[in-house]
Amino acid sequence: MEQGRAWDDVHPYPSAGIRPDLRVPEQARGEHTHGEPAAPRTVRRHSVRGQVLDALRAALAGGELTPGEVYSAPALGARFGVSATPVREAMQRLAVEGAVEVVPNRGFRVSERGPRDLAELAEVRALVEVPVILRLARTVPAGGWCALRPLADATVAAAAAGDRAGYADSDRAFHRAVLGLSGNQQLVRVADDLHRRAQWPLVSGPSGRRADLLADASEHTALLDALIARDLTAVRSLVREHFDGVDV
Known part of the structure; x- marks a missing residue:
């Protein structure tokens, strides 16, 4: 995917019965960007952290999160229509798994692998x-x-x-x-x-x-x-x- 391009809707979540819009806006990255994202759909409050974790994992698998890029939890939370807390918790889980690295005061950097x-x-x-x-x-x-x-x-x-x-x-x-x-x-x-x-x-x-x-x-x-x-x-x-x- 070209850098700066928002991701397409990813797979549905049958257990929750919803399909949130999971595009990553450029504003979610820990750097200055341009362009206005489309109006986000909201994520239902039931099992929010699990839904966000699934969404982030799908984005990793789909190549929609760029290795080396920093993404901020508050901006991603705004995109999902939730607070930064479930996003941060999901990212912490991914950090334990080695998929991302914590960048103090900025967010989370996607791990670079070869x-x-x-x-x-x-x-x-x-x-x-x-x-x-x-x-x-x-x-x-x-x-x-x-x-x-x-x-x-x-x-x-x-x-x-x-x-x-x-x-x-x-x-x-x-x-x-x-x-x-x-x-x-x-x-x-x-x-x-x-x-x-x-x-x-x-x-x-x-x-x-x-x-x-x-x-x-x-x-x-x-x-x-x-x-x-x-x-x-x-x-x-x-x-x-x-x-x-x-x-x-």
Whole structure:
């Protein structure tokens, strides 16, 4: 996204039944900017902090928060129609996760990451997920895998639309469902946290180009087909490719 450009509406929040306008106005950044933002919609007071946290995470995944930029909580709060407090609390949570850094008296700077960070996360994710997927490939019946087809299709739909934030959500949902077949919820939580971190923007710019999203989504579909067919050789090859060529 070009610097200074407001972000498009991001994914809806089914649990809250609303879809707030989550564009980041240039006034939200901790620096002098120009231009008037559109009139914001308000965020309902129910679970405000959670909604703001979801919105900020979607913006990170969608590449709408620029690495190195400073964003102020009061200005973002005004944009969301809430006080600065839930925004600040959400940003503090993201700071603990490493997505942003606190800048005293200014706000929060989006962390700057490079390809090495992404490669390290891919390696850790592979160590966590791959053995489980290979084990499940031998034990889960075809019907269990068929039930995940709508989730794989959702990644394809988001990729075809070029919706990076929507793809990030559907991508994680698919992986959670696969790992959930293990019955180990601690594993699912750890893997999902690693996956979310892998979706943060790189300093070189958003990595989720439409062609890349489509290629990634097609791997979900191919993997599901192989799992249903109990083709363990294909499963091993596809998993290796999905995690950037890591040895399995």
